[in-house]
Amino acid sequence: MAFPPLMNSESRLPLSFTKGAGCWLFDEKGQRFFDTTSALGTTNLGHAHPVIAHALALQAAELIHCSNQYYSVQQRQLAERLCQASGLESVFLCNSGDEANECAIKIARIHGKKRGIEAPAILVMDKAFHGYTLATLSASGIRGVQVGFEPLVSGFIRAPFNDIQAITQIARANRNIAAVLVEPVQSEAGVIPAAPLYFQSLKTLCERLGWLLMIDEGQTGNGRCGSYFAYQDYGIVPDVVTTGGSLANGVPMGACLAGAGAANCLAPGQHGTLTGGNALACSAALASVDFILANHLGERALDLGERILQDLRHELGGNHYIRDIRGRGLLIGIEMMEPCGEIAPLAYTQGLLVNVTAEKVIRLMPPINLTDGEAAELVRNLVRLIRLYAGDDRKKPRHS
Ligand SMILES: Cc1ncc(COP(=O)(O)O)c(C=O)c1O
Structure with missing residues (x-):
């Protein structure tokens, strides 16, 4: 070849x-x-699913994109659908899981600053994987994705996964933590599920300490692990949820969803994307979300x-x-x-x-x-x- x-x-x-x-x-x-x-x-409904293909073909002939200076109908519908499905309040649409996590990291820093923390840190887990951009590989705990790219982005404090005691100790020693970023199942680390009690305790700790609980559903979301998002099976509502390409069944797409405590962190001009959330990708995502939920x-x-x-x-x-x-x-x-x-x-x-x-x-x-x-x-x-x-x-x- x-x-x-x-x-x-x-x-x-x-x-x-x-x-x-x-x-x-x-x-x-x-x-x-x-x-x-x-x-x-990423193709959670399989390759070339007819419902997705149909939605894309129709949308491609109508409107592919209109810039994020405006709204598109598909974008509005998708945002509403995701908020209904997740119980959260607002959405940033982008092109990938990496970008969704970049958005979450920026939200965490703004949240920290609003609480008077000069250099806010995000608690991340050993062996986590959050992406290949500089900030997301710095947040990741897999050394292999970091080697060669130092200096890494600072502002991440690492904890062992599934260990709430360790996090409690880290919390005592570090007063600058603004948020926790965690996967419901550490997929890249070898498919290691979070223990329900760990997730629930993390939620309680976040509430007590004013940290944002940010869940990376890059691999677990969009129906793969049970409910639409995996965190829903733990009986908790996080502050921020991120997801990637499986949202639109393999069409480049990402979303960062935020609940009440995080929805208004970003102001106009603080974050953006040229092509993220375009009508074409949104039509595929809408078709996919609806199909997963209806069936x-x-x-x-x-x-x-x-x-x-x-x-x-x-x-x-x-x-x-x-x-x-x-x-x-x-x-x-x-x-x-x-x-x-x-x-x-x-x-x-x-x-x-x-x-x-x-x-x-x-x-x-x-x-x-x-x-x-x-x-x-x-x-x-x-x-x-x-x-x-x-x-x-x-x-x-x-x-x-
Ligand atoms: C948990 C998790 N988050 C984020 C990402 C990055 O997603 P993307 O490749 O869509 O940027 C991945 C990719 O594998 C992932 O597994």
Whole structure:
């Protein structure tokens, strides 16, 4: 395959796709591959979903963008829909999860300044991932995304994840904290869910100390983990919620939502975007939000995820090469004992596209509207692949 003149910033496999349909991607020769990651958790309704395609085609012929000096109908409708779905009050629409987190970071700093903190800090978690821009990689706790880009943006204080005691101690020693930024499931870190009590205690602590509770739903939102946003299953209402591309089923999109305590932090001119929240992306997002809510796909993701977890544990649990199988909804991690990056190139020879994160964790994020049959096929093929990779010949591998 001839490599295109793209910067070498992402590690890619030598595959090039021309078409998608649901959980399937088709390469230039027409060979199909089961995409177990929904384009890394962005096409939550699967590839080329007809409802999204229809919304985009109609909107493209009407209005693509009108600049954020004005409103568009689609933008207003989406903002209203997101506020209804989240219980929050106002929305900043942008092009990506990174941008949504940049907005959240700026809101936190303004919030801190309003409380008289000269140099406000944001509490962030070990192994968190919040994006690749300078501020968001500085907020991230994965050292790999930071190396080479120092000096990092200052103003982040790091705490261990799922440890409320540690945060209480940090709070005593640091009077300049304005906000906490946290994921409901640390996806990039290897699919590590937040404990319900941890999230609830964090909310109580934030209320007591006047911190904003900011939840990054870049991977967990838009129906993937149960409710529309994952925090809703913890029975809490945060001050700020961010999300990215899955909002518009893979069309570049991001949103930073704010509740009463944070909705009015930013004044005109303090933040902006040229193309963010354009009518085209908003039409895809609206269609996607409505489809997910109308079809209760969050609940479906939770049920199906539980079933897939059980099946994977039944087939693979207890094997010497498996450390753990865990997840929430359709965000599932299979942790191997050893680094397993080499399983991805092996997988595509078997017709499967898989992602490995945190070196040892095979991360599954299939479409949330997966059929029962597709879910069974996913488990069957994945189990066969993992056994083949591990040299476990209890079942004979399929050769492509
Ligand atoms: C939790 C989380 N936040 C933010 C981002 C950044 O989103 P985007 O790539 O849309 O900018 C990601 C990307 O993987 C993510 O996992």
